[in-house]
Amino acid sequence: MYVSHVKMVQMILLVAVLFSFPGCASSKRIELPPEWGQEGPSEPTDEEEAEPQTPRGCVGDPQTLTFHRVDCPHVEKVDRSTRKFYVTPFAALNDRYHPCDYCEPLSGWE
16 A cells, blocks of 8 residues: 555656646656556456446435335336435435335445
8 A cells, every 4th residue: 555655656756746837738648657657447347347336325315214226117106395314225214215116225235
């Protein structure tokens, strides 16, 4: 971890020096020294496939005391003026709401 911090500081210093000279165009590509390596975002391997991102959070219906996932079709039936939004389903459980049987908002949370 220490090595990556050193690389980051070296790159910041290089950029600061390059942009401190008059006439330096910001559109120039900055080439990093080869010993710094080209660390970028890594692509997921076969072992760690990227899982699709599902919307997180819950919507509570105060009339029925039921909470749903934000992408549940039953949310459309909840009156917009009375909807309660929760970051996690556990917050809805603390407010004595029960989970929707259709979308099962507790699945996928640990």
